[in-house]
Structures are given as structure tokens and as C-alpha cells.
Amino acid sequence: MLNVSAKRTGVALTERQKISWLRLIRSDNVGPVTFRDLINHFGTADAALDALPELSRRGAGARTFRVATIAEAERELEIAHRFGATFVGIGEPNYPFALRQIDGAPPLLAVKGNLDAAARSSLGIVGSRNASVSGAKFAAMIARDAGRAGYVITSGLARGIDTAAHRASLESGTIAVLAGGIDRPYPPENVGLLNDIMSGQGLAVSEMPFGWEPRARDFPRRNRLIAGISLGVAIVEAANRSGSLITARYAADFGRLVFAVPGSPLDPRCHGTNGLLKQGAIVTTTSDDVLDALAPLSQYRLPLAAGAEEPGHAAPSRQPVPLADGDRATIIDALGPTPAEIDDVIRHTGQPAAEVYLVLLELDLAGRLSRHAGGLVSLNAEQ
Known part of the structure; x- marks a missing residue:
């Protein structure tokens, strides 16, 4: 068995x-x-919370800015406690180590189950909800073999391929990433499977609040987490324009390995996976195709992406420095409906980077800014 566990690092939140x-x-x-x-600008969450209303006002927010209250946060923590779950922060030891490496990783995750699963290297397995018998069998084979090699299997608790992967890795360890709150699993028929995961060697993970019913737009966020937690993602039966292809795209963006199982060109469930192979995904016809490619990645840890400061190591708190109206207008005028790189905005305006980032924060909190893949930003068209 490979050594695919990661050393837990970080500092616990109070x-x-x-x-x-x-x-x-x-x-x-x-x-x-x-x-x-x-957090990077103000140093602490408390300082950032104090600044939120003023930042939104400066961004010309159209309505009163709502700051979550202490009572609301305490209530959610109590709900989590009653459910047997907890929250882990991005700087804490029990936060999934690979997920820390991506830009825009959730600062807090609600988790329930065996936290050791979060410290192990992971293989994601996703695919068609309407899986064929052979597709489900192949997914289960990869999951069992990867589990024996020491990997935890990450998937999305969906019907079909996801279910097969989870069931095959119950004993070795599996992570179920949910689109809704941990207490609102979907689909309903997999509630029993989720309970087996949380009560055994597995872990349930969600970035959404407790009580959150999953909506269609929440599933791409779930797919992003699957890709972020995993060193590589295996796609087994995926139609064109399927959620599994979204997971594959995120995995490629994060620099993770993408495996695709070839299938019949006459089967619509295989059109997406065959397309991935044309784009350079790793041809996967045996478990060894996956394990041999993952092995080098399991021996070292990649550098972390820029993220929130760890507790006890935050930068000194800073209050927002007022900008001259002309400087703010220059930065806003440089933005438009077309996504742009922030570095280009800095060069174009000649304004200090700190001031540009502060104006972007103001616009974001006022609901006037859109963020795009690759760190691009644009001004909302309706503004």
C-alpha cells in the first residue's frame, strides 16, 4: 500500500x-x-465584519447590507452540534489538504464522519446518473482497487456511478460531497448510503448552510469541491453537457489528473468521456491506469494557493483607507462587462494594487462585481 496520507498541519480556530x-x-x-x-486586507474576521457596511456603501450598494449576526452563527453551530457535525476552517488540521491548494477554496466546511478521511490522498470518481451495469461495475472496481492502495474515494452521492463508487469504498474510506446542507442530502434514496458513510470510514462534506435545499446551480459548486479534494478524477460514462464534464473541467483547471473510460460511440452516455479522451484525458481501461498515474503525486504536497491567514498569524488589522472619488472612478471606469485580469486593471489605471483590490471588494459587496474562472472580474451589465 502506498503512503497516501498527508501530515496534518495548521492551527485550530477558537x-x-x-x-x-x-x-x-x-x-x-x-x-x-x-x-x-x-481577511488578507483586514487581518481578522472581526475587523472585516466591522468594515462590511461601509465597504458596501462605498461600492454604491442599492440596499442595506446584511451582516450575519452572532445569534445566527451560534444557532448554526448548535444545529451542527445536534446533528453530530462540526465546521473546519481552511487553516485547520482537519481541512482536506488538497482542497487548500485551489484558489477560492471554501473558508469553512461542514463535516460529519471520520475526519481521518480528510487527511488522505483522494481519487474522485463521477459519472452518469443513468449508468449502465458495466459502467457501475467498472466504477466500483476502480474504487475498490484505489481503496486497497490507500486512497479515499470522493464523489457526489448522485445516482448511478457516484453510488457505485461510494458503496465500493465504504470499508476503505469515501467522502460524499453534498450540494445542499449536510442535513439535506440528495437524492432521497441515498440517505441510507450517506448514513453508512458518516457512521463508518467516510466523511460527508458541504460548504452550504444547514437546512439548505440543493438547487440546480448548487451542483456545479459541489463538483468544484470534488475536483478540489481529489488528486485526480476518473470519469465513467458521461454524456455531453453533463455535470461530470464540469467536474473534469475543474480538475483540469486545478492541475489535477483527468481519467476517462472509453465507451461505445453509439452510447450517448459515453459521448462526453470519449470527448475528454480527444482532449488529452488519460485513457483508463484498468485500475492500474489510475494508480500508476497517481503514485508520483502521492509522495509530495503541492504548495498552497493564496488563502486566508491561519489563526494567530493574521496580518495587522487595517481600516479601509478612503480613496479620492477620482481614483475610485478611474478604477470603475476601467471595468466593463468583459472579464478582465486584475493585474491588467492595475497596469491600465496606474493605481496601487491595494487600492484596486479595495475598490473591487467594495463593488463585490455591493453586488456590482462578477468574478470569473481564472481570477477574472467584470462589472455587472445592469449597473
Whole structure:
């Protein structure tokens, strides 16, 4: 068996810090990237929370900015406690180590189950919900063999391929990433499977609040987490324009390996996987195709992406420095509906990077900024 466990590093959040982090990520217009930028700018979540209303006002927000309250955060922590779950922060030892490496990783994850699973190298396996018998059998074979080699299997708890992968790795360890809250699993028929995962060697993971019913637009976020947690993702039966291809695209963007199982060109369930092979995915016809490619990646840890400061190592808190109206207007005028690189905005305007990032924060919190893959930004068309 390969040594595919990762050394746990990081510093645990205090209870007060966890409440502040939860308040910040649950406040209006604060996503993972905005959370990171706020912590990096102000040093602590408490300082960022104090600055939120003023930042939104400067961004010309059209309505009153809602900051999540201490009572709301404490209530969510209590719900998690009653459910037997907990929250782990991106700088904490029990945060999935590979997920830390991606830009825009969720600052907090709700988790329930065996936390040792988060410290192990992972293989993602996803595919068609309407899986064939042979497709489900092949997914289960890869999951069992990878489990014996020491990998934890990550998937999305969906019907078909996901279910086969989870069931085959119950004993060796599996991570179920949910599109809704941990207490709102989907589909309903996999509730029993999720309970088996959480009560055994596996782990349930979600970035969404407790009680959150999954919507269609939440599933790509779930797919992003699957790709981020995994060193590589194996796609078994995927139609064109399927969610599995979204997972593959995220995996490629993160520099992870993409494996694709070839199938009949007459089977629509294989059109997507065959397309991935044409784009350079690793041809996968045996478990060894996966294990041989993953082995070198399991021997070292990649550098972390820029993220929120770890507790106890935050930069000094800074209050937002007022910008001259002309400087702010120059930065906003440089933006438009076409996504642009932030470095290009800095060069074009000649403004200090710190001021550009601050204006982007103001616009983001006011709901006027859109963020795109690759760190690109654009001004909302309706503004």
C-alpha cells in the first residue's frame, strides 16, 4: 500500500474565531474569494465584519447590507452540534489538504464522519446518473482497487456511478460531497448510503448552510469541491453537457489528473468521456491506469494557493483607507462587462494594487462585481 496520507498541519480556530468566520461567510455577497480578500486586507474576521457596511456603501450598494449576526452563527453551530457535525476552517488540521491548494477554496466546511478521511490522498470518481451495469461495475472496481492502495474515494452521492463508487469504498474510506446542507442530502434514496458513510470510514462534506435545499446551480459548486479534494478524477460514462464534464473541467483547471473510460460511440452516455479522451484525458481501461498515474503525486504536497491567514498569524488589522472619488472612478471606469485580469486593471489605471483590490471588494459587496474562472472580474451589465 502506498503512503497516501498527508501530515496534518495548521492551527485550530477558537470558538470565537469560528463564530466570526461563520458570520463573515454567511453575510451578503461574501463568497470564498471575497472572504479571502477581506481577511488578507483586514487581518481578522472581526475587523472585516466591522468594515462590511461601509465597504458596501462605498461600492454604491442599492440596499442595506446584511451582516450575519452572532445569534445566527451560534444557532448554526448548535444545529451542527445536534446533528453530530462540526465546521473546519481552511487553516485547520482537519481541512482536506488538497482542497487548500485551489484558489477560492471554501473558508469553512461542514463535516460529519471520520475526519481521518480528510487527511488522505483522494481519487474522485463521477459519472452518469443513468449508468449502465458495466459502467457501475467498472466504477466500483476502480474504487475498490484505489481503496486497497490507500486512497479515499470522493464523489457526489448522485445516482448511478457516484453510488457505485461510494458503496465500493465504504470499508476503505469515501467522502460524499453534498450540494445542499449536510442535513439535506440528495437524492432521497441515498440517505441510507450517506448514513453508512458518516457512521463508518467516510466523511460527508458541504460548504452550504444547514437546512439548505440543493438547487440546480448548487451542483456545479459541489463538483468544484470534488475536483478540489481529489488528486485526480476518473470519469465513467458521461454524456455531453453533463455535470461530470464540469467536474473534469475543474480538475483540469486545478492541475489535477483527468481519467476517462472509453465507451461505445453509439452510447450517448459515453459521448462526453470519449470527448475528454480527444482532449488529452488519460485513457483508463484498468485500475492500474489510475494508480500508476497517481503514485508520483502521492509522495509530495503541492504548495498552497493564496488563502486566508491561519489563526494567530493574521496580518495587522487595517481600516479601509478612503480613496479620492477620482481614483475610485478611474478604477470603475476601467471595468466593463468583459472579464478582465486584475493585474491588467492595475497596469491600465496606474493605481496601487491595494487600492484596486479595495475598490473591487467594495463593488463585490455591493453586488456590482462578477468574478470569473481564472481570477477574472467584470462589472455587472445592469449597473
